[in-house]
Structure formats: structure tokens, C-alpha cells
Amino acid sequence: MKRMLWIILMMSIGATFTSPLFPLYQERYHLSSLQITILFAVYALFLLPSLLVSGSRGSGWGLKRVLRISIGISILATLVFMGSQQAWLVYAARILEGIAYGTFTGTAVAFLLKQTPGDKIPLAITLSGITVSVGFGLGPALTGLVIQYLHLMPLRVPFWLLTALLVTAWMALETLKDADFLAQKGKPKAAPAPISLGVPSEISPHFWSFSALPIFTLFTLNGIILSLIPSFVKSVLHSSNLSVSGLLILLLLGGGALLQLLPLASEPVTRLRLGIALLSIGAWLVVFSGSTGSIVLLWIGVLVQALGSGWTFQISLRLAGELPHAEARSKVITTFYLAGYAGFIVPVVGTGVLTYFFDLHVSLVVLNTLASLLVLYMLGYSVRFRRYYAARKQEEIRLARSKAKPAAAGADRGAMTS
Numbered sequence: 001m002k003r004m005l006w007i008i009l010m011m012s013i014g015a016t017f018t019s020p021l022f023p024l025y026q027e028r029y030h031l032s033s034l035q036i037t038i039l040f041a042v043y044a045l046f047l048l049p050s051l052l053v054s055g056s057r058g059s060g061w062g063l064k065r066v067l068r069i070s071i072g073i074s075i076l077a078t079l080v081f082m083g084s085q086q087a088w089l090v091y092a093a094r095i096l097e098g099i100a101y102g103t104f105t106g107t108a109v110a111f112l113l114k115q116t117p118g119d120k121i122p123l124a125i126t127l128s129g130i131t132v133s134v135g136f137g138l139g140p141a142l143t144g145l146v147i148q149y150l151h152l153m154p155l156r157v158p159f160w161l162l163t164a165l166l167v168t169a170w171m172a173l174e175t176l177k178d179a180d181f182l183a184q185k186g187k188p189k190a191a192p193a194p195i196s197l198g199v200p201s202e203i204s205p206h207f208w209s210f211s212a213l214p215i216f217t218l219f220t221l222n223g224i225i226l227s228l229i230p231s232f233v234k235s236v237l238h239s240s241n242l243s244v245s246g247l248l249i250l251l252l253l254g255g256g257a258l259l260q261l262l263p264l265a266s267e268p269v270t271r272l273r274l275g276i277a278l279l280s281i282g283a284w285l286v287v288f289s290g291s292t293g294s295i296v297l298l299w300i301g302v303l304v305q306a307l308g309s310g311w312t313f314q315i316s317l318r319l320a321g322e323l324p325h326a327e328a329r330s331k332v333i334t335t336f337y338l339a340g341y342a343g344f345i346v347p348v349v350g351t352g353v354l355t356y357f358f359d360l361h362v363s364l365v366v367l368n369t370l371a372s373l374l375v376l377y378m379l380g381y382s383v384r385f386r387r388y389y390a391a392r393k394q395e396e397i398r399l400a401r402s403k404a405k406p407a408a409a410g411a412d413r414g415a416m417t418s
Helices: 002-016 019-029 033-061 063-083 087-114 118-149 157-173 179-184 204-235 242-259 268-292 295-322 326-354 360-417
Strands: none
Touching: 002 063, 002 087, 002 118, 002 157, 019 033, 019 087, 019 118, 019 242, 033 063, 033 087, 033 326, 063 087, 063 157, 087 118, 087 326, 118 157, 118 242, 118 295, 204 242, 204 268, 204 295, 204 326, 204 360, 242 295, 268 295, 268 360, 295 326, 326 360
């Protein structure tokens, strides 16, 4: 499990590594706001179909093989970034990044679960969520520190570091075995699984309203930070320190992962309620920091949003793993991430469209208002979900007790016979 978590960490670092470089690309290639918006959007647009296809077909192709290919594509994207001399090459590298991480995400969780004993699967799901968040935060932080303080080829040197990290992921992968795929060799191949979202009907309304929608909202609000903070810090807060945006993203994503360890509000439904509420509050504090020009308020807003992000991600992912039966778990978790990355497109495209009619601050107000409406819906739905979740837990306890009784009776009869 440890080696697979390392691979997930390295690939997650790569997924957000280029964020602090966007203002530099905009300046070097004279890109407009629309072109920067498209540069963000193509990543998610190519990630989503890659995630859907690999999640449905990855097992048939061989999970390790798919992961090897995804790491290879990620390394290729890094090399294209490193050698880019024209804007179209940056777009090509972003497309490769989207394909690489979409393919990886759709397969990595399934492969991790195959490498994990059954009794440790809940722990593996939790650790994978923390690892993804930490990696997402470390990526921009590392880039920001390198370009701010190394003062050496800022559009080249960061990718040397990223290439080395991705190579360690590839080396770790080669030490793991795909036992299920090896066992299938020589056997007749089954028909390819249909490409589908794969959410069982009995959990569908609860999954979409209280697992998929929270992660969609989380990625929407965090996507605003990821896509706008570099230019937001420079143009609104008038800070020229290139590491600030990277450290803010580290606080948001990496801090959110660590805040998952807080023992407060341990009951899942209560914790998710608080998480999505804090997400919205933090996002509004970030907006107000722009109107007041306060970098202190910006840090506070990101910290509050980080706490909400950590709890929302933790519990919504936990529910995606708990609600389905074991045979449907991998596809449901893939659908969970698909919903999240669909949310990532919203701030990118939404801001690009809104800035044609309003300034950046008003655009953020509109997006946050829409996200707040989703938060209100989820808080209302949580009342229904709490009843369903409590009944489900009681049924699980009843089944566990009914299974334990025959075993105990058998043990008593054995003792009497002896």
C-alpha cells in the first residue's frame, strides 16, 4: 500500500505543478484572459473522458499496464512543457497532462484496493484521499518556491524536478504486481465492460446528492483558487512574490488533507455538513479579500476553505466507498472523481465567460452565489440522508449479530462435545 500511495502522491503533484507558471506563460506568449481560460479548460476536458474510459476498461487492459502508460504520458507532458518554444506546445502539454491524470485516477484507486487486504480497504480509501490532497497542494508550492528563489530558467528548471519525481513513481510501480491480470492470462477474454458511470440504482439519489455533489462543489470552489490565485495575488493584492500563490494552494489542498485528522465532529453526516458550510464561508472570505485588498483576509479565507475541503473530501469519498457493494465500489469511486473534475471545469469556463461582462471580482461573486445555492440544497438533503444512513448502519449491525450467533452456537456445541 505504501508504494502505491507514493505513486499517487507523485502523480498528484504533477497534476497541479504548472499552476504558478500560468502568469509567466501569459506574459511570454502574450496570451489573453480567454486563452488562459482555454489553457485551464483543455486539461479537464481531456481528463474527463480519459477517467471514464479507464475506469470502465482498466481492469480488462491490466491496471498496472494502464498506470505505466499514464505515468509515461505524464513524463512526456513534462518534457513538452520543458522544451516548449511556442504557445501551442503549452496547450499540447496541458492536454497530455489531462489524459495522463484522467487515465491514472480512473485506475489508481482500483489498483490500490487490489493491493490492500480486505480489512484495510477503508483505511486505504482514506489515505488515498489525503495523499491526493497533499500532492495537489505540494505541486504548486514546489513550483512557486523554485521560480521565486532559484532565479534560473523558471519555465525549464521546475520541470527537471517534476521529471525526477515522476521517474520515482514509475520505478515504484515496477515493483508491484497486478495479480488479477496475470491470473487472467491464457484464459478466454471476456467481452469489454460497457463504458458507464456504474452507480447502482439503490444508492443513486443518495450518492449523487450527498457524495458526488459535495465533491463537485469542492472542486468548483477550489478550482477558483487554482485557476485564479496566481493572477489574483498579482493584480488584486499587488504582490510580486511568485511563491505566495503556490503556498496559498499548499495551504488550501495540503492543509485540507492534514485537517482531516482533526477529531472534531466525528459523526460523518455532521462532519460533511460542517465541511460544505465552511467551504462556502471560506470562498466568500476570499472574495471579500479581493474587494478590500487584504492579503491577511485572503490567508484566513483559504484556511477556512481548507478545513471545509478536508472534511468534505474525506466524508464524501468515504461515502463513495461505503454506499456501494464491494463489486461496484471501484466504478462508483471512479464516478465520484468524475463528478469532482466536472466541477473543476465550472470556474474555468464560468469565469472566462463572466469576465466578458463583469470584472473579476463580480465574476467571483456570481460563481460563489451559485455554489452557495448548491450548499443550501445539500444541507437540506442531509436531513433525509441522515435517516437513510442511520437505518443502514442499524441493518449492518443486525446482520453482523445474526452472523455471529451461529458461530457462537457452533463454538458452544464444540466445547460441550469435547
